[in-house]
Amino acid sequence: MELLNNLVLGFSTALLVENVLYCFVGVLLGTAVGVLPGIGPTATVAMLLPITFSFEPVTALIMLAGIYYGAQYGGSTTAILINLPGESSAAVTALDGHEMARQGRAGAALAVAAIGSFIAGTVATVALAVAAPPLARVALQFGPADYFSLVLLGLIVSITLARGSALKALAMIALGVLLGTVGQDIYTGTPRFVFEQRELYGGINFVSLAVGMFGVAEILRNLENEQNRATVISKVTNLWPTREDRRRTVGPILRGTGLGSALGVLPGGGHVLASFTSYAVEKRISKRQQEFGHGAIEGVAGPESANNAAAQTSFIPLLTLGLPAHPVMALMVGAFIVHGITPGPNVITDEPALFWGLIASMWIGNVLLVLLNLPLIGLWVRMLRIPYQVLFPMIILFAAIGTYSVGFNAYDVYAIAFFGILGYVLIKCGCEPAPLLLGFVLGPLLEENLRRALIISRGDPSVFLTRPISAVLLTLTVAALVVAVLPTIRKRREVVFAEED
Amino acid sequence: MRTSSRYRAAARMIAAIGVVSLAAACSGNGGATGGGGTGGYPDQNITFVVPFSAGGPTDTVTRMIAEPMAAKLGAKIVVQNVEGAGGTVGAGEVARAKPDGYTVLMHHIGMSTAPSLYKDLGYKPLEDFATIGLVTEVPMTVVARKDFAPKTLQELVTYVKANAGKVTLANAGIGAASHLCGLLFQSAAGVKLQEVPYEGTGPALTDLVGGQVDFMCDQTTNTSGQISAGGVKAYAVTTPERVKSLPDVPTTTEAGLPKLQVSVWHGLYVPAGTPQDVVQKLSEALKAALADQKVIDQMAKLGTAPVPATAATPQAHRAKLEEQMGTWSKVIADSGVKVS
Numbered sequence: 001m002e003l004l005n006n007l008v009l010g011f012s013t014a015l016l017v018e019n020v021l022y023c024f025v026g027v028l029l030g031t032a033v034g035v036l037p038g039i040g041p042t043a044t045v046a047m048l049l050p051i052t053f054s055f056e057p058v059t060a061l062i063m064l065a066g067i068y069y070g071a072q073y074g075g076s077t078t079a080i081l082i083n084l085p086g087e088s089s090a091a092v093t094a095l096d097g098h099e100m101a102r103q104g105r106a107g108a109a110l111a112v113a114a115i116g117s118f119i120a121g122t123v124a125t126v127a128l129a130v131a132a133p134p135l136a137r138v139a140l141q142f143g144p145a146d147y148f149s150l151v152l153l154g155l156i157v158s159i160t161l162a163r164g165s166a167l168k169a170l171a172m173i174a175l176g177v178l179l180g181t182v183g184q185d186i187y188t189g190t191p192r193f194v195f196e197q198r199e200l201y202g203g204i205n206f207v208s209l210a211v212g213m214f215g216v217a218e219i220l221r222n223l224e225n226e227q228n229r230a231t232v233i234s235k236v237t238n239l240w241p242t243r244e245d246r247r248r249t250v251g252p253i254l255r256g257t258g259l260g261s262a263l264g265v266l267p268g269g270g271h272v273l274a275s276f277t278s279y280a281v282e283k284r285i286s287k288r289q290q291e292f293g294h295g296a297i298e299g300v301a302g303p304e305s306a307n308n309a310a311a312q313t314s315f316i317p318l319l320t321l322g323l324p325a326h327p328v329m330a331l332m333v334g335a336f337i338v339h340g341i342t343p344g345p346n347v348i349t350d351e352p353a354l355f356w357g358l359i360a361s362m363w364i365g366n367v368l369l370v371l372l373n374l375p376l377i378g379l380w381v382r383m384l385r386i387p388y389q390v391l392f393p394m395i396i397l398f399a400a401i402g403t404y405s406v407g408f409n410a411y412d413v414y415a416i417a418f419f420g421i422l423g424y425v426l427i428k429c430g431c432e433p434a435p436l437l438l439g440f441v442l443g444p445l446l447e448e449n450l451r452r453a454l455i456i457s458r459g460d461p462s463v464f465l466t467r468p469i470s471a472v473l474l475t476l477t478v479a480a481l482v483v484a485v486l487p488t489i490r491k492r493r494e495v496v497f498a499e500e501d
Numbered sequence: 502m503r504t505s506s507r508y509r510a511a512a513r514m515i516a517a518i519g520v521v522s523l524a525a526a527c528s529g530n531g532g533a534t535g536g537g538g539t540g541g542y543p544d545q546n547i548t549f550v551v552p553f554s555a556g557g558p559t560d561t562v563t564r565m566i567a568e569p570m571a572a573k574l575g576a577k578i579v580v581q582n583v584e585g586a587g588g589t590v591g592a593g594e595v596a597r598a599k600p601d602g603y604t605v606l607m608h609h610i611g612m613s614t615a616p617s618l619y620k621d622l623g624y625k626p627l628e629d630f631a632t633i634g635l636v637t638e639v640p641m642t643v644v645a646r647k648d649f650a651p652k653t654l655q656e657l658v659t660y661v662k663a664n665a666g667k668v669t670l671a672n673a674g675i676g677a678a679s680h681l682c683g684l685l686f687q688s689a690a691g692v693k694l695q696e697v698p699y700e701g702t703g704p705a706l707t708d709l710v711g712g713q714v715d716f717m718c719d720q721t722t723n724t725s726g727q728i729s730a731g732g733v734k735a736y737a738v739t740t741p742e743r744v745k746s747l748p749d750v751p752t753t754t755e756a757g758l759p760k761l762q763v764s765v766w767h768g769l770y771v772p773a774g775t776p777q778d779v780v781q782k783l784s785e786a787l788k789a790a791l792a793d794q795k796v797i798d799q800m801a802k803l804g805t806a807p808v809p810a811t812a813a814t815p816q817a818h819r820a821k822l823e824e825q826m827g828t829w830s831k832v833i834a835d836s837g838v839k840v841s
Contacts, residue, residue: 344730345732
């Protein structure tokens with residue numbers, strides 16, 4: 001009953017006209033910056049933060065939160081339409097989402113992404129309301145050794161991201177991990193692979209890498225073949241998912257929601273792992289494995305649900321402990337403090353209207369996002385009809401402006417060009433960019449936590465086996481490896497024949 | 502017809518997106534270039550370069566004072582974040598900028614430590630910049646996981662000396678304020694500890710609250726929330742006086758470690774060679790901003806305060822920079838840290 005009372009309090013706060021309005025402004029801005037390549041939610045929130053100083057605290061936080069989860073939503077749109085993931089979690093959506101768009105099913109992909117995100121957002125909001133404090137305590141139990149094992153599990157599981165050769169996928173992961181090491185080593189400050197360019201000390205910008213490897217390389221590939229492109233334009237048929245689509249997406253959406261809600265709670269990169277893991281799980285248990293990578297709708301529904309659920313539950317450490325899980329939330333901590341609220345375990349009891357109001361607003365925000373995005377699908381799909389010679393220079397232009405405007409670092413723009421060419425060469429060699437991106441995102445986490453765990457244990461590696469969470473995760477990793485390798489060995493003969501065809 | 506109207510709808514949409522992203526790009530780049538005489542200074546937008554990411558503590562402080570300074574100067578101030586390499590990329594850019602007062606750098610304690618940490622800095626803090634004035638000095642706090650054995654700063658010193666092989670000291674990365682404070686703690690206490698670097702304060706504080714590491718030293722802006730909520734325990738603040746928002750936490754002098762004196766001081770700089778009257782105008786505007794009640798209130802909420810008017814001068818700022826460069830070159834040399 002107490003929960004019910006709390007929810008009533010929350011909704012009565014969140015439904016105030018002003019709060020609904022700013023919730024809408026937040027999700028609208030979030031969608032916009034999610035769609036625009038380059039400008040992420042972090043830069044947007046940073047720019048808008050001073051404006052919110054004059055708002056009521058709850059209104060300010062509702063809007064800032066809206067920008068964050070709205071951006072997760074918007075990021076999938078460009079990933080599907082033009083193969084351009086704006087956030088690391090959207091990179092997975094691009095795999096099958098963009099294939100669907102190439103087959104003329106962009107509308108269905110966008111609709112499934114929107115509906116999946118909505119369902120996931122709703123469930124995750126309930127999870128937040130019911131179980132936030134205990135979940136937060138679990139998250140705090142994760143130490144560096146546990147994160148290392150979790151990331152390792154994520155990497156192994158995600159080898160399934162590859163459409164073709166597993167060996168090439170492994171090579172791409174390794175290359176991604178190497179690219180992730182560029183910049184200053186955080187433990188010693190030693191610059192690595194920077195070639196004495198101070199601008200590279202901060203490492204390679206994720207957005208530049210993603211725009212280059214996915215966007216620019218895709219454009220080069222399209223330019224090379226006039227026919228390919230024509231098919232995209234001519235075959236935009238059904239805007240909405242068919243009954244078959246709906247049937248196929250129920251399971252992935254629910255599983256993605258569960259995975260995302262659980263992993264999102266972890267402050268050290270849980271939300272990045274959520275969508276990758278969901279994709280891997282769907283591919284593993286699907287009866288149509290061969291469709292993955294060629295426009296399987298499950299490959300859009302699962303990861304999209306997972307990343308939206310994770311976006312929601314990643315607020316748990318912030319709201320219950322005052323600990324930010326994402327740069328955007330670090331900014332929100334600043335917003336709390338400026339409004340005279342101490343972020344921490346006391347927020348629930350001291351500011352119940354704010355706590356429950358923010359949670360209720362997330363559900364309202366999800367409703368607004370669906371209302372906003374479903375009608376836009378027609379418009380987005382029409383974008384594919386823009387003549388290519390107009391569309392592609394603009395995409396590159398926006399991407400370049402976007403990445404440059406965030407840190408004013410010219411190397412971020414050079415990186416787009418460099419990775420565009422590299423991406424094209426890799427595609428020509430039959431290597432895919434997705435595993436590379438995964439290695440790039442997870443590699444630094446893997447290294448950082450491995451070294452941190454060993455520093456804390458004074459070089460004793462047994463810590464990975466003696467900590468229960470880490471031990472369980474490592475066991476799962478070994479199991480995943482066995483499951484991945486066994487069928488490969490068994491099927492080797494068939495594969496050899498298939499390849500000779 | 503139908504197709505062409507579709508084209509137009511889509512083109513309109515693309516144009517709208519273009520306007521938004523151009524606006525975002527330009528909002529940070531108003532007056533980066535251009536010269537103009539000093540007679541009518543300022544007659545164009547002034548760019549404040551923050552060498553750290555948007556939304557960080559230095560960025561927040563800059564945006565707080567930019568508005569009242571702009572009002573006083575009668576010109577628009579644009580805040581631009583030029584990130585990288587511990588603030589040295591942004592500082593280097595301002596060092597090379599035209600000395601006309603339209604490119605101003607906001608930097609913190611890192612200005613005085615960079616020469617000791619980086620081999621080929623490309624600029625010299627004392628020779629390539631003119632100081633405008635100090636802005637704020639953010640106090641730091643020595644905090645530990647809540648179940649860590651020592652109860653007072655004295656006990657902490659004794660404990661870490663006895664258990665130097667076991668204790669872990671977290672920091673937010675090489676060259677970060679928490680790293681510098683940690684080095685000073687080790688030098689003041691006469692002990693060498695195992696440091697655990699993190700990428701930023703957020704993750705470091707998370708692991709401290711979760712009990713994965715033992716203790717750290719960080720700015721009140723980051724720690725006061727967790728201290729009042731009981732997520733971590735505080736031993737001392739590293740300033741001569743107690744901090745208003747943490748009345749129960751003693752100073753390091755009171756707690757018996759007077760050598761641990763450190764604050765994250767912020768100051769404004771222009772390239773060396775900027776005309777004297779321009780420096781004066783900027784310094785006057787800074788003083789006015791620091792006396793602004795809104796600025797005082799906002800800083801108080803972050804657990805800090807503007808420096809007194811006597812410190813917001815080019816002379817006081819330069820003296821601080823010289824003194825700090827001396828202090829840190831010794832502490833850093835003793836610790837053996839070298840970034841590149």
